[in-house]
Amino acid sequence: MTLNNLNDLFLHELKDVLDAEHQLVEALPKMADAAADPELALAFQEHLRHTERQVTRLESVFAALGEDPEPDTCEGMQGLIEEGTELMETDAEPSVRDAALIAAAQRVEHYEIAAYGTLRVWAATLGLNEAVELLEETLEEEKAADQKLTMIAEGNVNIEAETEASEAEDVEEVGTAASKPRPARTGSTSRRTTAGRPRTRTRATKPARGSRRKTRAR
Numbered sequence: 001m002t003l004n005n006l007n008d009l010f011l012h013e014l015k016d017v018l019d020a021e022h023q024l025v026e027a028l029p030k031m032a033d034a035a036a037d038p039e040l041a042l043a044f045q046e047h048l049r050h051t052e053r054q055v056t057r058l059e060s061v062f063a064a065l066g067e068d069p070e071p072d073t074c075e076g077m078q079g080l081i082e083e084g085t086e087l088m089e090t091d092a093e094p095s096v097r098d099a100a101l102i103a104a105a106q107r108v109e110h111y112e113i114a115a116y117g118t119l120r121v122w123a124a125t126l127g128l129n130e131a132v133e134l135l136e137e138t139l140e141e142e143k144a145a146d147q148k149l150t151m152i153a154e155g156n157v158n159i160e161a162e163t164e165a166s167e168a169e170d171v172e173e174v175g176t177a178a179s180k181p182r183p184a185r186t187g188s189t190s191r192r193t194t195a196g197r198p199r200t201r202t203r204a205t206k207p208a209r210g211s212r213r214k215t216r217a218r
Contacts, residue, residue: 006122006125007216008205010065010119010120010122010123010126010128011065012072013067013096013115013118013119013122014062014065014119015071016071016074016076016115017058017071017074017112017119018055018058018062018069018071018072018117019071019072019073019074019077019216020074020076020111020112020115021053021054021055021058022026022049022055022071022074023074023077023078023081024048024051024077024081024108025048025051025052025055025062025087027084028044028045028047028051029044029045029082030085030088031044031084031088031101032044032045032048032103034088034097034101035080035101036094036095036097036159037095037098037152037156037157037213039152040098040152040157042190042198043148043149044150046107047145048103050141050145051143054138054141056137057134057138058134058138060124060130060134060163061128061131061134061135063129064128064130065128065131066106069210075080075157076111077108077111079203080104080107080111081108081188081199083104084101084104084105084108087101087103087104087166088101088166093161093164094161094164095157095164096161096164098156098157098160098161099153099157099161102149102152102153102157105149106146106149106150106160109142109145109146109149110146111130112142113139113142113143115137116138116142117139119131119135120135120136123135129217132148136199168191172198
């Protein structure tokens with residue numbers, strides 16, 4: 001691959017982000033199915049529709065350039081989707097998995113925000129006004145999707161994930177306490193023993209008065 005000027009670089013990055021969007025079209029339905037929170041599942045479904053429109057916009061940018069929309073493999077998006085897939089397959093409480101899905105989805109959004117922001121600036125530099133408008137529209141959609149995910153996380157999912165973690169810790173503590181053996185109870189005695197036999201105390205008795213007589217020497 002040879003990049004001789006900004007136009008070559010712009011075209012190369014367009015192909016990269018086109019492939020990224022194609023990968024997302026396949027990944028988002030799986031993320032929606034894995035989400036336990038209804039609002040989160042709906043957000044993934046809605047973003048799928050946005051992503052399909054974004055693919056159409058990118059194809060319009062290619063047409064404006066007189067180029068065929070041929071995607072180049074986006075390894076960055078591949079890595080992000082692989083991480084999200086691992087989280088979906090992890091054994092976790094539903095709300096904890098939802099929190100992980102949001103984190104994975106927001107990494108994707110931030111990746112796309114950076115990509116579309118850069119492409120828009122390059123298009124403006126190259127004087128591609130139609131491309132600027134199309135890329136700007138997609139960029140704003142990505143920002144809105146990221147904000148919506150933050151709202152879902154802070155409004156519901158993160159709190160439920162923390163609650164489930166606290167409940168799991170309480171159950172574990174109760175189970176640990178129940179498994180500990182109780183110490184044997186021993187009876188108390190009022191007398192101390194020595195060599196297995198009770199030890200009694202004796203008091204010295206004083207002689208009664210008058211029992212002693214004084215004798216006088218004669």
